[in-house]
Structures are given as C-alpha cells and as structure tokens.
Amino acid sequence: MKTEQIVLLLEKEGIVVNKRQTRQLEQYVKLLRQWNTKIRLISKGDQNFVEERHILPSFMFVKFLIDNTAGDNATVLDIGSGAGLPGVVLSIMFPEFEFVLLDSSRKKTLFLNKVKEEIRLKYRVVCDRFEEWVKREEMPIDWVVARAVAPLGELIALVQPALTKKAKLLTLKGLDFEKEYKKELNDKYVITPVYFDDGLNRFSDYLENKCLLKVEFKHG
DSSP states (O other): OOOHHHHHHHHHTOOOOOOOHHHHHHHHHHHHHHHTTTSSSSSGGGTTHHIIIIIHHHHHHHHHHHHHTTTTOOEEEEOOTTTTHHHHHHHHHHHTEEEEEEEHHHHHHHHHHHHHHHTTTOOEEEESSSHHHHOOOOOOOEEEESSSSSSSSHHHHHHHHHHHTOOEEEEEEEETTGGGSSSSGGGEEEEEOOOOHHHHHOOOOTTTTTEEEEEEEEEO
C-alpha cells in the first residue's frame, strides 16, 4: 500500500491530508526505508509494509487528537520516539502544535533530526531518558504519546510525573491491555479504551485486536 492509498482511505474516514502533508509523508517513508538499512528503526519484516503497519496506526493518534483538541494548540511529547512513530506523523498533521520527540538512542535521534531537516518540520529532538529529562524540563505537556515502549503498567509508572501535572497519555495496546497492569492502578488513573471503526482497521494487520488507550491521573 502506498502513501497516496492511505490518504484516500483517510479521506473516507473524514481525515483530510493536504498535498503538502502527503508529500511530507512520502518523503518520511522514503527516509525511513533508507535509514533502516543502516540502523534498526523498524523490523526487516516491516520494511515493505511501512504504510500499513506504521503510518496508518499513527493516524489513530491523529484521529483522536482531531476529535479531542477542538483546534486548540497543544504540546505533545513522543516518548521512546524511535523512528518517529507517531511523533513525525503527528508533527506533519498538526504543524501548529509543539512537539518533543524523545529517545535515548543517539543514532535514532540523528535520524529524527535528519527527517526534521529534510521535510521541514518544527519538532524538538531530545536524546535522553525520560527519567532524566523530566527532572529538568519545565515545559508543560498536554499529551504524552507512545508506541511499543513498555507494558502498560510500566509505561504509566514511567510517565507518572507528567500525568500528575495534568498531561494525558495516549498509547496503542492490544484488546487484552488489562493484563498489563495491576488493578490497583484504577484507583489512581482513568484508563479509557478508544476502539477503531472498521474503516481503517481492515487495512492494517497491525491494528487487528488493538485499541488506543487514554490514561488520565485522578486529580483531587
């Protein structure tokens, strides 16, 4: 599946991708494939399925933010960004938002900076571990996004400093996500699954039996 096919599918679901954004997505996919021969950004088995297994799933985050930010500006942290999924895709689709793409791998952050330069995006790249970065960073975060970083319980514990400051976590998980954390977490957090409609699900094997989770700290 090519990027232009993804764009047509998205339009049917009410997500408009303009010409500039389409071109940026195509350039990003090309760079991702090129760099994946040098450093491991995605698995070799995904090399020919970047659109279905990585770009389309990233649009689940896009769709949620379109529906839940009402056009407001937002600050988004992509933790363990790796190849820039979903951070690069989000940056393309929300040029008015402020993004931080954080990863502890120097090679991967070099790639993220190359993408930023080549396709003229505005996100900030940080090479660090979240535990260290959060100690010195004072910028308020509205959303933390994550893909394949850690089991849900561990992920929530990791980003707790941001969640207690009213950030919300968005992450892709399997439908059996409740197996990934202890029930006691429900006392402190509201964990809300967002299920995808069949329109996008059926075009990506990665999205089979998956949902987007929104996690919020129970303040007060």
